[in-house]
Amino acid sequence: MPEAVLNLLLIPLIKIVVLLGVVLLIVAYLTYAERKILAYMQVRLGPNRVGPKGWLQPIADGLKLFVKEDLIPGGAERFVFLLAPGLIMVPALLMFAVIPFGEPFKVGGRTITPYLADVNIAILLLLGISSIGVFGIILGGWSSNSKFSLMGGLRSAAQMISYEIPMGFAVVSVLMMAGTLSLVGIVEAQRQAHIWFVLPGILAFGIYWICGVAETNRNPFDLPEAEAELVAGFHTEYSGMKFALFFLAEYANMMVISALATVMFFGGWLPPFPNLLAGLWASPVLAWIPGVVWFAAKMGFFLFCYIWFRGTFPRYRFDQLMAVGWKWLLPLSLANVMLVGVLMLWWKG
Amino acid sequence: MPVKEFFKTLVPVELFQGLGVTGAYLFRKKETVQYPEKRLEPQDRFRGMFGYSLERCIDCHLCAKACPISIIHIKDHTEVEEVEGPDGKIKKKKTKVIDRYDIDVKRCMFCGLCEEACPTDEKSIWLTTKSYEGAVYERNEALYFDKERLGSWEGFVGFPGVKAPAEGQLPSDPLGKKKAAEGGA
Numbered sequence: 303m304p305e306a307v308l309n310l311l312l313i314p315l316i317k318i319v320v321l322l323g324v325v326l327l328i329v330a331y332l333t334y335a336e337r338k339i340l341a342y343m344q345v346r347l348g349p350n351r352v353g354p355k356g357w358l359q360p361i362a363d364g365l366k367l368f369v370k371e372d373l374i375p376g377g378a379e380r381f382v383f384l385l386a387p388g389l390i391m392v393p394a395l396l397m398f399a400v401i402p403f404g405e406p407f408k409v410g411g412r413t414i415t416p417y418l419a420d421v422n423i424a425i426l427l428l429l430g431i432s433s434i435g436v437f438g439i440i441l442g443g444w445s446s447n448s449k450f451s452l453m454g455g456l457r458s459a460a461q462m463i464s465y466e467i468p469m470g471f472a473v474v475s476v477l478m479m480a481g482t483l484s485l486v487g488i489v490e491a492q493r494q495a496h497i498w499f500v501l502p503g504i505l506a507f508g509i510y511w512i513c514g515v516a517e518t519n520r521n522p523f524d525l526p527e528a529e530a531e532l533v534a535g536f537h538t539e540y541s542g543m544k545f546a547l548f549f550l551a552e553y554a555n556m557m558v559i560s561a562l563a564t565v566m567f568f569g570g571w572l573p574p575f576p577n578l579l580a581g582l583w584a585s586p587v588l589a590w591i592p593g594v595v596w597f598a599a600k601m602g603f604f605l606f607c608y609i610w611f612r613g614t615f616p617r618y619r620f621d622q623l624m625a626v627g628w629k630w631l632l633p634l635s636l637a638n639v640m641l642v643g644v645l646m647l648w649w650k651g
Numbered sequence: 652m653p654v655k656e657f658f659k660t661l662v663p664v665e666l667f668q669g670l671g672v673t674g675a676y677l678f679r680k681k682e683t684v685q686y687p688e689k690r691l692e693p694q695d696r697f698r699g700m701f702g703y704s705l706e707r708c709i710d711c712h713l714c715a716k717a718c719p720i721s722i723i724h725i726k727d728h729t730e731v732e733e734v735e736g737p738d739g740k741i742k743k744k745k746t747k748v749i750d751r752y753d754i755d756v757k758r759c760m761f762c763g764l765c766e767e768a769c770p771t772d773e774k775s776i777w778l779t780t781k782s783y784e785g786a787v788y789e790r791n792e793a794l795y796f797d798k799e800r801l802g803s804w805e806g807f808v809g810f811p812g813v814k815a816p817a818e819g820q821l822p823s824d825p826l827g828k829k830k831a832a833e834g835g836a
Binding site for chain 2: 339342343344345346347610611613614615
C-alpha cells in the first residue's frame with residue numbers, strides 16, 4: 303500500500319470512524335447520565351428497567367425515536383424545516399475534528415495523533431462553526447410555522463449572539479497567555495508554563511463557563527426551550543429522528559464546550575499540576591496514566607457540572623439574561639483582558 | 652449599603668450553597684419503592700377493598716341505608732322453626748336468612764359509611780383490609796361482589812399478609828378505639 307494512501311486516507315478515515323462512534327456513544331449515554339443524576343438529586347431512582355440498572359435505556363430511546371412517525375406540520379416551510387436539524391447537527395460534530403484528546407502515541411513505528419487535525423487557527427474555527435449552529439435553531443424555529451418555535455428561535459439567536467461576545471473575550475485572554483490559536487499549542491504552552499491557565503485566568507474561566515452554558519441553551523439559560531412558556535421552543539414541531547438530531551446536537555455541543563474548557567483552562571491531557579509535583583509523590587503514578595484518561599476525567603467533570611446546574615438552578619427571566627450578558631459579562635471580560643495583559647507584563651518584566 | 656454587604660453581593664455564595672444542597676441529595680437514600688416487587692403497607696385506617704363476614708352479620712340493613720349511593724343490595728327471608736323451650740313448651744323461633752348480599756364495588760367510593768353504621772361489635776363489613784390492588788379488565792363482572800365473593804375474595808389479589816375475610820381476619824383497630832384508650836390512660 304502506498305504511503306500516501308495510508309497517511310492521507312486510511313488513518314484519518316479510521317480516526318473519523320472511531321471519533322464519531324465514541325462521540326455518539328458518549329452523547330447517548332450522556333442522556334442516560336443526565337436522567338440518572340437528576341433522579342438521584344431528586345431522591346428518585348431514575349431509569350432502571352431496560353437492561354441491568356437501565357444501561358440499555360439510551361438504546362431503547364434511540365430505537366423509539368427511529369421508528370416514530372416523522373411529522374411535518376402543514377404550514378411548515380418544507381425545505382428549511384428538513385434542513386435545520388442537519389444545520390445544527392453537522393457543526394456540532396464538525397467541532398470535534400480539532401479537539402486534541404491526548405498525546406501523540408506510537409503504533410508500529412508510526413506516530414498517531416489522537417485528534418483529526420491540529421489546525422493553527424483552531425479556536426477561531428471552533429467559534430466560527432459554533433455560530434453556524436444558531437442558524438439551525440433559528441431556521442428550525444422559523445420554518446415550523448408555530449409561535450412557540452418562532453419565539454424560541456428568536457430568543458436563541460439573541461442569547462447566542464450576546465453570549466458569544468464575552469465568550470470570545472474570555473478566550474482572548476487564554477490566547478494572550480498561550481500565544482497561539484492552536485489547541486495543541488495551548489496545551490503545550492500550559493506544559494511549559496508549569497501551570498494550568500485556570501489559575502491566572504480564573505475570571506476568564508468563570509466568564510467562559512457561564513457563556514458556555516448559555517451557548518448550549520442549558521439551565522439556567524435554557525430560555526429557547528423554556529417548557530413552561532414555549533412548550534419546547536424551537537423544536538416544538540419536530541418529531542422522531544429530526545427531534546433526536548436536535549437533542550443529540552445539544553449534548554454534542556455540551557461536550558465541545560466541556561472539552562474546550564478542559565483544553566484551554568485545565569491543561570487538556572496533562573496530569574494535574576503539570577511538572578509542579580514532578581519530584582514529589584505524583585510523578586510516577588500520574589505519568590503512568592495515559593493523557594486520554596485525564597482528558598476524559600476533566601471533561602466528565604464539566605459534563606457533570608452541566609447536569610448539576612440543571613438540577614440546581616431555576617431559569618433566568620429573558621431581560622435578566624440579557625442584562626447579565628451585556629451589563630456584567632461583557633465589561634467583566636473586557637476588564638479581564640486588560641488584567642491578563644498587565645499580569646503578563648509584570649510577570650515577564 | 653455597607654461596603655461589606657456590597658462585596659457580598661458580588662460573590663454568588665447562594666449559587667454554591669444551592670449546588671451544595673443538590674450535591675448532598677445526590678448521595679441520599681432514595682425514596683422510591685419499586686412497586687411490583689415491593690409494596691408499601693397502608694396505614695391502619697386506610698380504606699381498601701371490602702371484608703364481609705356472613706356469620707357476624709345480623710341482617711339489620713343499616714349498611715344499605717347508610718350507603719349514600721345505595722350500592723349495597725340485601726335480600727332476606729325469615730325462616731320459622733319450632734323448637735322446644737326450657738320449660739317444655741314448643742316455641743316458634745324466627746331466623747333471618749340472608750339470600751343476597753351484593754355490593755356493586757365498581758360504583759363504590761370507599762367512604763366507609765357502611766362500616767361506621769354496622770352495629771355489630773366486631774364489624775360485619777369493613778374496609779380496613781389494606782388491599783388496594785383492585786384494578787380489573789372487565790369491571791361489570793369483576794367488580795360486582797356477591798356474598799360468597801365478599802367472604803372469600805376469589806380471584807382477588809389482596810395485600811400480602813392480609814388474609815381473606817373467610818379466614819376470619821379482623822381489622823386490628825379500625826376506628827382507633829384502642830389507641831384512644833391508650834392515650835387516655
